[in-house]
Amino acid sequence: MAPGFDEAFLAILNTKSLLAIVSGSIIGLVFGAIPGLGGIIAMSMLLPFTFTWNPITAIFLFCGIMGASAFGGSISAILLNTPGTPVNAATCFDGYPMAKRGEAARALGVSATACLLGALFGLVLLGFLIQVMRPVVLAFGHAEVFWLVVFGLVSTATISQGSMVDGLIAGGVGILLSLIGLNEPTGLIRFTMGSEYLWDGIPLIPFFVGLFAIGELINYSARGGTILDENITPEMRGTWVGFVDVIRHPVCLLRSSAIGTVIGIIPGVGGETANLIAYSVAVQTSKEPESFGRGNLEGVIASEASNDAKDGGALLTTLSFGIPGSLAMALLLSIFIIHGISPGPQLIVDQPVFVWTLLIGYVLANAFASIFGLLSARYLALITQIPVHYLTPVIVVISLVGTYVLRENIWDIVMVVVLGIFGFTLRRAGLPILPLVIGFVLGQLAEKSFLLTLEIHDGRYMGLLQSNISWLLLAASVMIPVIKAWRIRFHRRAR
Amino acid sequence: MKSLSSFLIVNLVYGGIVFSIVLRSFWFDGKGGLVPLVIGIPTLVLIVLVLLSRCRNAGRESTAVASKDGDVAPWERAKPVVGWLCALMGVLFFIGFYPSLFLFTFAYMRFSANTSYTVALGMSASLLLVIYASFEWMLQRPLFEGVFFGAVLPLL
Numbered sequence: 169m170a171p172g173f174d175e176a177f178l179a180i181l182n183t184k185s186l187l188a189i190v191s192g193s194i195i196g197l198v199f200g201a202i203p204g205l206g207g208i209i210a211m212s213m214l215l216p217f218t219f220t221w222n223p224i225t226a227i228f229l230f231c232g233i234m235g236a237s238a239f240g241g242s243i244s245a246i247l248l249n250t251p252g253t254p255v256n257a258a259t260c261f262d263g264y265p266m267a268k269r270g271e272a273a274r275a276l277g278v279s280a281t282a283c284l285l286g287a288l289f290g291l292v293l294l295g296f297l298i299q300v301m302r303p304v305v306l307a308f309g310h311a312e313v314f315w316l317v318v319f320g321l322v323s324t325a326t327i328s329q330g331s332m333v334d335g336l337i338a339g340g341v342g343i344l345l346s347l348i349g350l351n352e353p354t355g356l357i358r359f360t361m362g363s364e365y366l367w368d369g370i371p372l373i374p375f376f377v378g379l380f381a382i383g384e385l386i387n388y389s390a391r392g393g394t395i396l397d398e399n400i401t402p403e404m405r406g407t408w409v410g411f412v413d414v415i416r417h418p419v420c421l422l423r424s425s426a427i428g429t430v431i432g433i434i435p436g437v438g439g440e441t442a443n444l445i446a447y448s449v450a451v452q453t454s455k456e457p458e459s460f461g462r463g464n465l466e467g468v469i470a471s472e473a474s475n476d477a478k479d480g481g482a483l484l485t486t487l488s489f490g491i492p493g494s495l496a497m498a499l500l501l502s503i504f505i506i507h508g509i510s511p512g513p514q515l516i517v518d519q520p521v522f523v524w525t526l527l528i529g530y531v532l533a534n535a536f537a538s539i540f541g542l543l544s545a546r547y548l549a550l551i552t553q554i555p556v557h558y559l560t561p562v563i564v565v566i567s568l569v570g571t572y573v574l575r576e577n578i579w580d581i582v583m584v585v586v587l588g589i590f591g592f593t594l595r596r597a598g599l600p601i602l603p604l605v606i607g608f609v610l611g612q613l614a615e616k617s618f619l620l621t622l623e624i625h626d627g628r629y630m631g632l633l634q635s636n637i638s639w640l641l642l643a644a645s646v647m648i649p650v651i652k653a654w655r656i657r658f659h660r661r662a663r
Numbered sequence: 664m665k666s667l668s669s670f671l672i673v674n675l676v677y678g679g680i681v682f683s684i685v686l687r688s689f690w691f692d693g694k695g696g697l698v699p700l701v702i703g704i705p706t707l708v709l710i711v712l713v714l715l716s717r718c719r720n721a722g723r724e725s726t727a728v729a730s731k732d733g734d735v736a737p738w739e740r741a742k743p744v745v746g747w748l749c750a751l752m753g754v755l756f757f758i759g760f761y762p763s764l765f766l767f768t769f770a771y772m773r774f775s776a777n778t779s780y781t782v783a784l785g786m787s788a789s790l791l792l793v794i795y796a797s798f799e800w801m802l803q804r805p806l807f808e809g810v811f812f813g814a815v816l817p818l819l
Contacts, residue, residue, distance in 0.1 A: 268734075333709055340706030341677045344684045347699055356695040359684050382748070389744040390736030557776030558786070560744075561768040564751065565790055569760065573804045578756065585752050589745055590676070595735045596669035615698040622694065 176524030179224050180532065188225045189529055192232020193536040199233070200240020202570050206253035207237030209574070211499050215506075223507035223522075228529045230503055234496055235287065235533030238475050239541055242279040246468070247272055247395070247551045248563060250381035254372050255475050257605055258447035260380055262460060262467030268395060269463055272549035277410020278468045280541030282421060285414065286473030287534040289425035290432065290480020291527050297484060308434045310624065311632045314617035315641035316434075317610045320441065322645045323448040325603045332652060335603045342607020343614065345370055353619040365579045374571050374583040375608060379601060381567045382584055383591020389560045395552040407545040413465050420450055420466045421473050428474030432481025441613070444606045446474030452648060461602070476534060483530075487511050487523060669738075670717065678710045747771055759809030765791045 179185055199210040210233045218226035241252030246263035259279065266275040308316075325332065325339040348359045349369030360366035388395055414421060424446040431442040450470035451460045460467050479496075486497045488511070504511055509522055551559070571580050594601055618632070625631025633639060685703035688696035747767070755763040768787035772778045778786075798804050 333713060337674075337677060337706055337709050337713065340702050340709070341680060343702050344681060344699060344706070347684070351695060354691075354693060354695045356691060358691065358695060358699070359687055386741050386744045386748070387736050390740040391734075555776075557772070557778075560776075561771050561786070562790060564748070565764050565768065565794060568751075568755075569764075569794055569798065569806065572760070572806060573798060573802070576804075576807075578807050581752060581755065585748050588748065590673075592735075592741060592745075593669050593673055596738065597673045598735075599670065599673055611702075618698060619694055 196236030200237030231529035265463035274406030276545035290477035343611030346611030378587025382588025428477030432478030
């Protein structure tokens with residue numbers, strides 16, 4: 169048995185520890201499900217209360233929050249088309265259509281199971297790689313991150329509903345919107361039209377809440393009835409079917425978890441990227457790509473498995489090098505330091521009990537959140553049968569308040585409403601939202617990586633292609649639209 | 664409004680955004696305008712091509728687009744919802760979150776959803792209580808008080 173494992177396991181069998189995990193998970197679920205809040209706010213709010221706690225108990229509490237908030241976010245994404253946190257954005261694309269056709273319980277079951285198995289995958293990989301992962305981290309420089317983002321953007325633009333041209337336009341607009349505000353590599357403030365509000369760019373939460381929650385809310389409020397499509401009898405006992413569905417799609421699960429873990433390892437790329445890239449890869453590799461966006465359960469598996477697996481990858485760099493891969497990890501790092509634990513290559517050797525405690529706590533938190541999800545899915549699914557005129561004020565109020573508290577800027581509310589109306593117009597026009605969102609999330613990262621690569625290589629563009637990983641990602645980015653065009657041509661000829 | 668109109672509106676909005684960003688990108692020295700131009704110019708060309716193509720085939724395309732969106736409500740029915748949201752936004756700016764959220768919930772439930780006064784009042788009061796308890800008491804995150812309550816009343 170690995171050194172420190174038994175001591176860490178004994179630390180769990182303690183009322184305080186179990187209470188910390190369970191309360192952390194409940195807080196994570198609630199904060200994750202409310203649009204705009206999320207696990208990071210919960211962790212930062214509770215941080216001051218834990219200063220005097222035993223470090224192990226504090227870590228259990230934060231593991232609980234971190235492990236459960238992702239699944240919490242998927243509940244509102246599936247039931248209300250409102251991603252609780254930005255990392256659940258891709259879950260909306262197929263989870264919500266499933267809920268509309270009466271399979272909300274099944275979608276929640278899929279999400280709960282994929283979350284748990286994705287997290288386990290990430291943590292198992294973490295256990296194996298923690299000693300030998302230095303080359304993996306060092307292999308991803310700015311150029312490789314740039315090509316990874318290009319790959320995500322190209323693949324999404326080509327897989328979206330409607331024509332490829334509409335997808336490319338939406339992706340391009342998404343990228344350009346993400347460039348508004350301060351550009352870190354050059355120090356320029358761009359395209360703000362003189363507005364100080366836009367110095368930090370268009371904020372992510374109002375962008376998501378507006379396009380998804382308010383855009384869809386306008387739609388179903390105008391239609392009336394319930395979220396569930398008319399003439400459909402809901403399948404309320406589908407939770408366990410969802411569990412089995414995930415087991416029956418091992419390739420999608422493992423592939424998405426691997427993508428999530430690798431993206432989690434790359435510092436600064438973020439969870440939004442992991443779930444969107446895993447989703448687009450799932451579409452690319454599917455035999456029925458046209459069924460995505462209409463309630464294909466592989467879409468939910470890909471999004472949620474990658475979402476939870478990325479934490480294992482991010483923990484790897486946080487623990488081994490003290491490099492936080494995301495905002496949540498940066499917060500976790502500060503919690504370690506406050507409690508006198510210094511992450512770094514020696515951590516696993518010097519403090520194995522702490523490392524195992526963290527991993528076991530994280531697994532337990534995910535297990536608790538998933539079991540809660542599986543047990544409560546059929547009751548949560550009842551939300552889709554409530555008349556929308558009861559839901560509308562609740563969703564409006566929670567969305568607006570949740571958006572406001574994040575930055576306490578009243579203009580975020582204006583942004584939400586304007587983007588909500590635009591989101592509804594997009595739905596009316598039958599144009600894709602997915603590439604717009606992906607372009608927006610990944611655009612800034614793509615530009616930053618591109619400019620930093622040029623800077624490092626004295627402005628030479630070949631600096632972008634100096635590693636095998638870059639060439640591989642470039643080849644994949646070129647091949648995807650070519651294969652798509654070939655498929656379309658082939659189908660036309662066949663007809 | 665038909666779907667084709669929505670299609671044109673979206674592409675015109677896209678075109679306006681891209682055009683203004685591309686135009687502004689020429690003013691930046693060094694690499695500040697490089698990526699916006701590389702992305703913006705092809706996107707603008709695609710938007711122009713799509714708009715021209717759709718306008719040329721307006722008759723055929725309108726049916727093709729309209730057939731896609733069977734589950735999307737028509738604009739005529741969405742206008743009142745948009746009106747409610749804009750009204751809430753305006754009221755919220757002047758009197759802040761708590762009074763406006765209460766008024767919005769009550770008015771929406773009573774006049775748009777046609778529920779009874781009791782249901783409308785009960786729902787708006789309980790929602791207000793939940794929000795107040797969560798954000799003021801538990802999270803200690805005060806919400807916007809509005810231009811009127813935040814700035815004018817304290818002076819009186």
